[in-house]
Amino acid sequence: MFQFTDDYQIGIPHLDQEHAYLVQLINESLYLLDHDETDIQELTKDLIGQLKNYAATHFAHEEEYMTQIGDPELPRQQKEHAAFLNKITEFTVDDSLKVRDTEELLQYLVHWLFNHILASDMMIGKIKSSKRKEPFAFIEEYKTGIDIIDQEHETLFSIIREVSDLIHTELLHDKFDKIMEILNKLKTYTEKHFLHEEEYMAKINYPKLESQKAAHTAFIEKLADNNIWDLDAIDENQQQYLEELIDYLLKWLSNHILKADRQIGEWVHLS
Numbered sequence: 595m596f597q598f599t600d601d602y603q604i605g606i607p608h609l610d611q612e613h614a615y616l617v618q619l620i621n622e623s624l625y626l627l628d629h630d631e632t633d634i635q636e637l638t639k640d641l642i643g644q645l646k647n648y649a650a651t652h653f654a655h656e657e658e659y660m661t662q663i664g665d666p667e668l669p670r671q672q673k674e675h676a677a678f679l680n681k682i683t684e685f686t687v688d689d690s691l692k693v694r695d696t697e698e699l700l701q702y703l704v705h706w707l708f709n710h711i712l713a714s715d716m717m718i719g720k721i722k723s724s725k726r727k728e729p730f731a732f733i734e735e736y737k738t739g740i741d742i743i744d745q746e747h748e749t750l751f752s753i754i755r756e757v758s759d760l761i762h763t764e765l766l767h768d769k770f771d772k773i774m775e776i777l778n779k780l781k782t783y784t785e786k787h788f789l790h791e792e793e794y795m796a797k798i799n800y801p802k803l804e805s806q807k808a809a810h811t812a813f814i815e816k817l818a819d820n821n822i823w824d825l826d827a828i829d830e831n832q833q834q835y836l837e838e839l840i841d842y843l844l845k846w847l848s849n850h851i852l853k854a855d856r857q858i859g860e861w862v863h864l865s
């Protein structure tokens with residue numbers, strides 16, 4: 595069974611309650627698959643129907659809240675919500691269906707939900723439209739007081755700036771190979787940084803190590819699953835897609851540093 599721990603609380607009570615209930619629904623569904631004697635096809639139709647309906651209701655509530663507060667992340671969230679609902683809708687229930695098929699779908703859904711919370715929902719209400727002249731500058735506000743972590747964060751900002759500058763210089767088609775090269779460098783460096791950060795936290799017995807690991811994994815998986823690695827998927831609108839990707843990377847990294855990584859430095863200072 596899956597546990598909805600405090601690490602997945604985003605600090606918005608009604609949305610946290612709905613996230614917890616979604617996990618509860620999935621857990622109850624997994625239990626029924628093991629204990630209910632009902633025909634698997636009928637049981638799966640009922641379970642998937644309940645999940646889809648509740649997820650759609652929750653997503654509507656989440657998007658309504660984001661609209662009310664003018665959250666700039668709303669369009670990105672709407673796309674991710676639609677992808678989740680499409681995944682459920684596309685699931686085929688026929689005579690060949692086995693219990694394992696339904697279990698795998700439920701496990702996929704809860705994995706998606708946890709990653710979505712850590713990689714997207716954690717930013718709800720925390721990201722404002724930036725008017726900074728230098729959005730890629732590693733400013734004092736981002737410093738944790740731990741030299742190695744701060745140096746690597748600054749390098750990440752620098753690589754993201756490098757991609758952004760390249761996107762806006764010449765025709766994208768002329769630069770795409772170079773952009774892909776830098777994005778791969780960004781992904782590799784991010785993985786290396788997260789590993790270094792986790793090793794440091796383990797060394798100092800940092801109490802929130804596991805929640806940091808979960809957030810890091812969610813971000814890396816989101817980056818790895820992104821359509822940027824499929825040229826054909828974004829061929830018609832590469833410029834906009836890449837601009838949105840850079841915007842997301844910068845916002846997630848900034849928010850993660852401010853809300854999570856700075857706590858490492860504070861904990862070291864108090865220890």
